[in-house]
Amino acid sequence: MPSIIRVEDLRYVYNEGLPTATEALHGISFEVAEHSFLGIIGPTGCGKSTLITHFNGLAKPTSGKVYIDGQDLWENPKDIRRFRFITGLVFQYPEYQLFEETVFKDIAFGPRNMGLSEEEIATRVRQAAEFCGLPEEFMQRSPFELSGGQKRRVAIAGVLAMQPKLLVLDEPASGLDPEGRDTILHQIKQYHRQTGTSVVLVSHSMEDVARYADDVLVMQEGGIAMYDKTDAVFARAEELLALGLSVPQITKIFLRLREMGLSIPTDIYTVKYAAETVLAYAKGEGGGHHPA
Numbered sequence: 379m380p381s382i383i384r385v386e387d388l389r390y391v392y393n394e395g396l397p398t399a400t401e402a403l404h405g406i407s408f409e410v411a412e413h414s415f416l417g418i419i420g421p422t423g424c425g426k427s428t429l430i431t432h433f434n435g436l437a438k439p440t441s442g443k444v445y446i447d448g449q450d451l452w453e454n455p456k457d458i459r460r461f462r463f464i465t466g467l468v469f470q471y472p473e474y475q476l477f478e479e480t481v482f483k484d485i486a487f488g489p490r491n492m493g494l495s496e497e498e499i500a501t502r503v504r505q506a507a508e509f510c511g512l513p514e515e516f517m518q519r520s521p522f523e524l525s526g527g528q529k530r531r532v533a534i535a536g537v538l539a540m541q542p543k544l545l546v547l548d549e550p551a552s553g554l555d556p557e558g559r560d561t562i563l564h565q566i567k568q569y570h571r572q573t574g575t576s577v578v579l580v581s582h583s584m585e586d587v588a589r590y591a592d593d594v595l596v597m598q599e600g601g602i603a604m605y606d607k608t609d610a611v612f613a614r615a616e617e618l619l620a621l622g623l624s625v626p627q628i629t630k631i632f633l634r635l636r637e638m639g640l641s642i643p644t645d646i647y648t649v650k651y652a653a654e655t656v657l658a659y660a661k662g663e664g665g666g667h668h669p670a
Contacts (some may be wrong), residue, residue: 383410388442416590434465466542473529482517506539527558588647610649
């Protein structure tokens, strides 16, 4: 399968040439397959946010290459703007970027900058709003009248309306209550499944990454500590804990059961898989199986 992202020996230095120069990314290389859902985790300050700003050209590598959809991002610097439409980047607290007088106009801002017809813009706004669970009656309301979770959906809809091939989200559920975070993340997963759009999710929540991501990239001090399928990464729970990261609560329970002497797997990362494993043991079948 072709890659939507390919990173080759990427280095990034803040304040290069100054006494305060700091190397945030240390020559990292990896690929992300098209149509995949990647979770990026790591402790604060490990370089997660710095990395994803390279995916649409907001940051320029100090050295190394970044390819998006098979194209070198910086081969022609004058052409960088079009990558902003290939990669849709949703920042943490994206609702702070809302500024138009109506929800419709805010969602339409990106598509309008793409030079689309008014008919196509209206179609995309409706589709993006529907994906994000925003009812039609919201379209003529001011975004500033909405709740925090509703504003978040408007901001995400504005990115989806550009129909990017790559959707990158930096802590999209941060600050929301549990119901709001579940709603936002479920809608993102549904969008991924229905459209085939590649998704990169940066999150400090191990539960969220375990539940929604197909692959996980673990960062540590500007480098890559692990990169594998989700079940393979969480099977290394003790290593994750040693890196100062958390693991899903259900994984901690099974680690404790293992410490108590039960011959039980520790690569349990979702409640569904935990239930299947417990039922399998109750029937004397052993370790169960990973969910599809």
